[in-house]
Amino acid sequence: MIRIDVAVVGGGFSGVMVAANLARHASERLSLALFESGELGRGVAYGTKHAQHLLNTRAQAMSAFTDDPDHFVRALGINGTPRSFASRRVYGDYIAGIARQAFERPRFSNVKDRVASIERTTDGTFVLKTETGTEFEAFCTIVATGNALPNDDFLPLSIVRHPGYVADPWRFDYRVVGGRVLLVGSGLTALDALVALEASGHRGFVDVVSRHGLFPEVHDEASTPYDVVPALDARTARTLLRSFRRQIRDAAARSFGWQSVLDAIRPESEALWKRLPVDERRRFDRHLRARWERHRHRAPAAVDAVRERYAASGKLRVYAGRVVASELGRVSVRLATGETTELMPDWIVNCTGTGKGARLYRDPLVSDLIANGLVARDPLGYGLRSRVANLWLAGPLQRGTRFESTAVPELREIAAGVAVEVIEALRADAILTG
Numbered sequence: 029m030i031r032i033d034v035a036v037v038g039g040g041f042s043g044v045m046v047a048a049n050l051a052r053h054a055s056e057r058l059s060l061a062l063f064e065s066g067e068l069g070r071g072v073a074y075g076t077k078h079a080q081h082l083l084n085t086r087a088q089a090m091s092a093f094t095d096d097p098d099h100f101v102r103a104l105g106i107n108g109t110p111r112s113f114a115s116r117r118v119y120g121d122y123i124a125g126i127a128r129q130a131f132e133r134p135r136f137s138n139v140k141d142r143v144a145s146i147e148r149t150t151d152g153t154f155v156l157k158t159e160t161g162t163e164f165e166a167f168c169t170i171v172a173t174g175n176a177l178p179n180d181d182f183l184p185l186s187i188v189r190h191p192g193y194v195a196d197p198w199r200f201d202y203r204v205v206g207g208r209v210l211l212v213g214s215g216l217t218a219l220d221a222l223v224a225l226e227a228s229g230h231r232g233f234v235d236v237v238s239r240h241g242l243f244p245e246v247h248d249e250a251s252t253p254y255d256v257v258p259a260l261d262a263r264t265a266r267t268l269l270r271s272f273r274r275q276i277r278d279a280a281a282r283s284f285g286w287q288s289v290l291d292a293i294r295p296e297s298e299a300l301w302k303r304l305p306v307d308e309r310r311r312f313d314r315h316l317r318a319r320w321e322r323h324r325h326r327a328p329a330a331v332d333a334v335r336e337r338y339a340a341s342g343k344l345r346v347y348a349g350r351v352v353a354s355e356l357g358r359v360s361v362r363l364a365t366g367e368t369t370e371l372m373p374d375w376i377v378n379c380t381g382t383g384k385g386a387r388l389y390r391d392p393l394v395s396d397l398i399a400n401g402l403v404a405r406d407p408l409g410y411g412l413r414s415r416v417a418n419l420w421l422a423g424p425l426q427r428g429t430r431f432e433s434t435a436v437p438e439l440r441e442i443a444a445g446v447a448v449e450v451i452e453a454l455r456a457d458a459i460l461t462g
């Protein structure tokens with residue numbers, strides 16, 4: 029058994045940033061093992077095979093450190109400006125660089141293995157067993173296993189078994205695609221798919237099916253900072269919506285766009301969410317979340333231009349509806365209008381994004397953690413919450429408990445906060461001093 033102070037499970041953005049914050053602030057004596065079988069710092073978002081995949085957030089908002097907002101812009105140097113949208117691969121290089129620096133510490137190690145199970149001992153420590161059978165005992169454990177694949181439980185089995193079905197749109201190499209493509213979902217992942225298809229020389233037809241048939245809104249070049257009045261009195265989803273609409277009207281009267289209002293609401297969104305009772309959070313989730321996300325997670329204009337090029341060439345068809353069946357390669361789509369249409373795709377890519385937690389709860393480690401009572405599902409069914417001391421969750425696993433825990437501006441805060449709590453826990457138990 030190998031004994032360590034801290035175990036970090038998962039080495040995407042979140043796991044690396046917990047380790048990097050510990051490297052910055054904890055005593056040299058702290059020992060840490062980070063479990064990641066892939067390249068550190070990439071994860072699903074920044075390990076894309078396609079250089080044309082861009083960040084959907086401007087460089088100025090993408091520093092990995094909350095207390096050093098220009099860190100990423102400085103790292104870009106002459107290869108970008110604060111308002112540019114850098115390539116996601118370049119961002120992966122940046123986080124990989126931070127990881128390299130953190131792991132120069134002699135007592136930090138990257139275990140190139142996946143964690144299969146985590147158990148809590150009667151002393152309150154954790155025993156982590158890797159897939160190859162090595163055991164580690166840790167005083168503190170952080171689970172940062174990130175994004176689950178898009179849900180597929182709503183898709184007919186015949187689609188999932190289609191020979192051209194792509195379950196993982198993020199790690200897929202679009203260069204192998206030819207012929208007619210069906211994208212299920214029309215969010216940022218569908219735009220990513222179009223970007224990769226175009227860059228790979230695909231010249232076929234693309235059909236897109238999603239509930240509303242709407243793509244994300246596009247970043248406004250001129251979005252200017254706006255002072256929003258937080259709707260602190262809102263206790264229902266409806267009053268929250270009314271308050272947003274009122275603010276957008278007031279802003280428009282002062283020549284500010286809705287984008288400026290949404291950007292100003294973002295730092296307040298956590299407090300607003302926490303004030304809503306669980307039933308109202310559910311209502312927001314059911315009726316407003318899709319609309320909120322379409323406006324809040326906007327696409328760079330250069331990315332939307334790819335969609336426009338496909339549309340202008342007559343090769344893109346967008347349907348509001350849902351996929352209901354597939355037979356002999358033919359896919360039936362029930363349209364929002366009540367009619368049914370049939371498509372004949374060679375490839376079907378699941379672009380429904382990170383969605384709810386159905387797929388997450390099927391992950392072997394996550395289901396093990398739920399079964400042994402170390403974590404519980406959050407009330408809305410998006411992510412997890414820790415149920416025991418000295419076990420933290422970082423990254424999108426906090427979705428549901430926190431309103432925003434999908435993008436870097438929030439994830440870096442979560443990672444820094446977890447690092448502070450870990451240092452406090454180690455000090456409280458006199459494992460670390462100074």
Ligand SMILES: Cc1cc2nc3c(=O)[nH]c(=O)nc-3n(C[C@H](O)[C@H](O)[C@H](O)COP(=O)(O)OP(=O)(O)OC[C@H]3O[C@@H](n4cnc5c(N)ncnc54)[C@H](O)[C@@H]3O)c2cc1C
Nearest residue numbers: 038040041042071072083084142143173174175423435436
């Ligand atoms: C396609 C995409 C694009 C995005 N683009 C942006 C953007 O432009 N701007 C922005 O702000 N945010 C963006 N995000 C959101 C956010 O930055 C990412 O979700 C980020 O990848 C989250 O990092 P993470 O480390 O929490 O999770 P992940 O990146 O999912 O990393 C989790 C890691 O855990 C490892 N792992 C999983 N299970 C185990 C196990 N049992 N044992 C050991 N290791 C394990 C995996 O190998 C993986 O490397 C994007 C998200 C996606 C999906």
